[in-house]
Amino acid sequence: MKFLELVKKRYSARSYTFDTVEQEKLDYILECARFAPSAVNYQPWKFIVVKSEENRRKLSECYPRQWFANAPLYIIICVDNSVAWERQSDSKSHADIDAAIAIEHICLAAAEQGLGSCWVCNFDLDIFNLNFSLSPSQYPVAIIPVGYVNKLPDGTSKRKELSEIVLTM
Numbered sequence: 001m002k003f004l005e006l007v008k009k010r011y012s013a014r015s016y017t018f019d020t021v022e023q024e025k026l027d028y029i030l031e032c033a034r035f036a037p038s039a040v041n042y043q044p045w046k047f048i049v050v051k052s053e054e055n056r057r058k059l060s061e062c063y064p065r066q067w068f069a070n071a072p073l074y075i076i077i078c079v080d081n082s083v084a085w086e087r088q089s090d091s092k093s094h095a096d097i098d099a100a101i102a103i104e105h106i107c108l109a110a111a112e113q114g115l116g117s118c119w120v121c122n123f124d125l126d127i128f129n130l131n132f133s134l135s136p137s138q139y140p141v142a143i144i145p146v147g148y149v150n151k152l153p154d155g156t157s158k159r160k161e162l163s164e165i166v167l168t169m
């Protein structure tokens with residue numbers, strides 16, 4: 001598959017079947033995340049796989065949507081800001097940038113494996129912290145549901161034209 005084909009194949013899946021995701025596919029997706037680039041190669045991330053019924057329920061409380069609750073598994077991407085690179089000139093942490101690259105590797109790898117995924121950042125952080133006692137250094141950036149899908153994209157995922165977004169100087 002050409003890269004552009006894969007890029008277009010990925011979309012925000014919001015309708016999952018209860019089918020189990022094969023362990024080999026999950027391992028492949030996580031390997032793709034592991035090889036993501038990061039600033040100064042600090043790799044400030046942790047990937048938490050959520051599969052158990054109890055933890056899936058706790059996760060759904062942070063983002064109460066039926067389609068989200070139906071996903072068979074989730075990957076929570078956390079970063080440790082004390083590990084991430086900070087630019088000297090303005091101390092900007094690059095943790096979120098590093099995480100975003102790894103997250104998109106996950107989503108693209110899932111698409112390649114015939115699985116759906118969706119970035120979810122709009123979860124309730126307070127409920128998350130109450131439900132999961134992660135180490136205080138671990139900041140959850142996104143929760144990615146992963147699973148087989150039973151509905152194709154609805155075609156609402158439009159993009160701006162290149163003429164609107166590309167400038168040549």
Ligand SMILES: Cc1cc2nc3c(=O)[nH]c(=O)nc-3n(C[C@H](O)[C@H](O)[C@H](O)COP(=O)(O)O)c2cc1C
Pocket residue numbers: 010011012013118119120121122123153157
């Ligand atoms: C940083 C980020 C945060 C997002 N958070 C959510 C979210 O909380 N819930 C959700 O349903 N979609 C979320 N999305 C998905 C976007 O709505 C989606 O990527 C966008 O509408 C383009 O559609 P597409 O992914 O189908 O191409 C998020 C996407 C990104 C990149």
